[in-house]
Structures are given as structure tokens and as C-alpha cells.
Amino acid sequence: MARKKAQGDTKPSAKKPNQNRLSSAERSALFARRESAKVLRTILQGDARRQAVGSIKSLVYSPSVRNKRATYALVCQTLKYLPVIKDVFHTANVLSSKWKRQEELMYIILYDILFGQEALLAGDAEKFLLQKKDVLQAALAKLLVRKKVKHVSDLMTSYKFSDLPKPRYARVNTLKMDVESSLFEFKEQYEVCQDAMVPDLLIFPPRTDLHDHPLVKSGSVFLQGKASSMVAVALGPKPRWEVIDACAAPGNKTVHLAALMKGNGKIIACELNKERVKRLKDTVELAGATSILLIAF
Numbered sequence: 170m171a172r173k174k175a176q177g178d179t180k181p182s183a184k185k186p187n188q189n190r191l192s193s194a195e196r197s198a199l200f201a202r203r204e205s206a207k208v209l210r211t212i213l214q215g216d217a218r219r220q221a222v223g224s225i226k227s228l229v230y231s232p233s234v235r236n237k238r239a240t241y242a243l244v245c246q247t248l249k250y251l252p253v254i255k256d257v258f259h260t261a262n263v264l265s266s267k268w269k270r271q272e273e274l275m276y277i278i279l280y281d282i283l284f285g286q287e288a289l290l291a292g293d294a295e296k297f298l299l300q301k302k303d304v305l306q307a308a309l310a311k312l313l314v315r316k317k318v319k320h321v322s323d324l325m326t327s328y329k330f331s332d333l334p335k336p337r338y339a340r341v342n343t344l345k346m347d348v349e350s351s352l353f354e355f356k357e358q359y360e361v362c363q364d365a366m367v368p369d370l371l372i373f374p375p376r377t378d379l380h381d382h383p384l385v386k387s388g389s390v391f392l393q394g395k396a397s398s399m400v401a402v403a404l405g406p407k408p409r410w411e412v413i414d415a416c417a418a419p420g421n422k423t424v425h426l427a428a429l430m431k432g433n434g435k436i437i438a439c440e441l442n443k444e445r446v447k448r449l450k451d452t453v454e455l456a457g458a459t460s461i462l463l464i465a466f
């Protein structure tokens with residue numbers, strides 16, 4: 170007796186025709202690239218809107234991402250090479266509007282083609298870019314010539330600093346907490362290390378958002394950049410010194426001075442702008458600094 174055709178029997182290969190024939194390594198790499206593309210889209214959209222969307226780690230560690238390790242590595246590497254990848258696409262001009270709508274996936278795949286593991290490139294989007302591999306490699310070669318460098322590593326440094334993702338910094342307020350304890354707490358959740366030049370400064374990966382972190386809210390840690398944190402360290406004040414901060418609000422350097430002086434001595438903090446005096450007062454209070462004399466003009 171003839172078997173009754175089940176629905177879909179007539180078109181068994183209409184959906185994802187090649188996936189059954191993929192090895193498990195190829196399938197897992199294919200999924201990792203698509204999951205990476207989703208994470209990358211969230212990050213790049215956040216950057217475009219100047220909105221913090223969470224660290225790469227927190228996005229990758231959401232329950233919907235299956236292959237977390239591969240996805241994390243792929244997103245980080247693609248972001249590292251992104252200025253080169255974008256330039257290669259621009260020069261090669263191979264993307265139709267269909268593929269431009271999936272540009273994050275294109276970035277991820279091109280990273281694998283040019284710098285990663287080309288051996289596991291199965292999938293339609295991958296097939297499309299592999300067909301253009303010669304053009305893409307020629308575009309990379311042109312880029313090296315144009316930038317007058319021999320290697321891709323030199324190419325990376327030739328990009329403007331503003332094109333590259335920057336680390337985030339946070340200064341430990343040693344009036345409230347020591348650096349070792351804060352490192353211990355942050356390490357549970359973030360990749361963090363201590364700055365070599367400013368000892369109470371911590372370095373976090375680009376896009377880490379600590380605004381709502383309890384240590385920030387409590388004033389144990391201040392979100393302060395490296396340049397700003399170097400000022401008080403360069404002065405090197407000792408306990409019992411008297412220091413004038415002539416342009417003080419919002420007060421980040423003022424309270425950093427207080428921490429370096431271990432709360433002893435006097436800091437005369439001057440501020441011209443009445444509205445900003447309030448912010449200065451708030452910063453001083455949050456930091457728990459008691460050695461500061463505010464002078465509002």
C-alpha cells in the first residue's frame with residue numbers, strides 16, 4: 170500500500186536545504202555566527218544611539234545564546250577588526266541591499282574569511298561571501314597599499330583612535346573601599362584589571378556600563394576617565410597638605426585629591442557656577458570626603 174504523503178513531503182528541501190548535511194562542527198559554527206551577529210547588532214545600534222546596552226559578556230550570557238564561548242570570541246574579534254572589515258566592504262562594494270540588511274552577519278563572516286576559521290563556513294550568507302573572496306582579499310590588499318603598511322596588525326594601528334573601541338575606566342574611592350576588594354567584587358561579573366599608571370583606577374572592556382552598579386551608586390567607585398584621574402596623581406598630594414582646586418565642579422578631581430590625602434589636610438574647592446555648586450556638594454557628600462572647604466563665588 171502506498172504511504173500517504175505527509176504534508177511537506179513534496180518539498181523536503183524547501184527549508185534550509187543544506188543543514189542536514191552539515192557536520193556538527195559546521196552547524197555549531199553557523200549558529201555561533203548568527204548569534205554573534207545578533208549581539209553585534211545590539212552593540213552597534215547602542216553605539217549609534219550613544220546608549221549603553223550592557224557589556225558584551227552580559228549580552229552573550231543571556232539564556233538565548235547557546236554557544237556562549239564561541240559567540241563571545243567572535244563578537245570581540247569582529248569588533249577589534251571592524252574598521253578594517255568596514256573598509257574592505259566599502260572598497261570591494263559587493264553587498265547588495267539584501268545582504269546590507271544583514272550587515273552584522275556580513276561583518277562576522279568576513280572576519281572569519283579574512284582572519285578566522287574559513288574551514289567551517291557553511292550557510293547561504295557564507296557561500297555568498299566566499300564566492301566574492303578574491304574581490305574581498307584584493308580590497309584588503311588595496312587597503313594595505315593605501316595605508317602604506319605591510320601587515321594587517323599595522324593596518325589596525327593606522328586607524329584613528331576614535332575608530333577603535335575604547336576601554337572604560339572607573340576610579341576606586343579609597344576613602345570608602347580599597348582597590349583589592351573592589352577588584353574582587355567586579356571580577357565576579359566583569360573582565361577588569363588595574364591601571365599601571367593610576368593605581369586606584371580600574372580598566373573595563375569597551376561598552377561596560379557601570380552606571381547602576383551598587384559600588385558606583387554608593388560612592389565607593391567613581392566613573393572617571395584616565396586623563397581626568399591622572400591629574401591628582403600627577404600632583405601627588407600627601408596627607409595634611411593644603412590644596413586649591415580652582416575650577417572644581419562636578420568635583421571628581423577634588424574628591425580624588427581627598428582620597429590621595431587619605432582624608433587628612435584641606436582642599437579648598439572653588440566653583441563659579443551656582444548651579445554646578447550643587448553637583449560639587451553632591452559629589453563631596455557621595456565620596457564621604459570631609460576635608461573639603463567649598464567656596465562658591
Ligand SMILES: C[S@@+](CC[C@H](N)C(=O)[O-])C[C@H]1O[C@@H](n2cnc3c(N)ncnc32)[C@H](O)[C@@H]1O
Pocket residue numbers: 397415416417418419420421422423439440441442445
Ligand atoms: C571642566 S569643569 C572642571 C571639572 C572638575 N575639575 C572635575 O574634575 O570634575 C570646569 C569648572 O570650572 C568652573 N569655573 C570656570 N571658571 C572658573 C573660575 N574663574 N573660578 C571658579 N570656577 C570656575 C566652571 O563653572 C566648571 O564648573
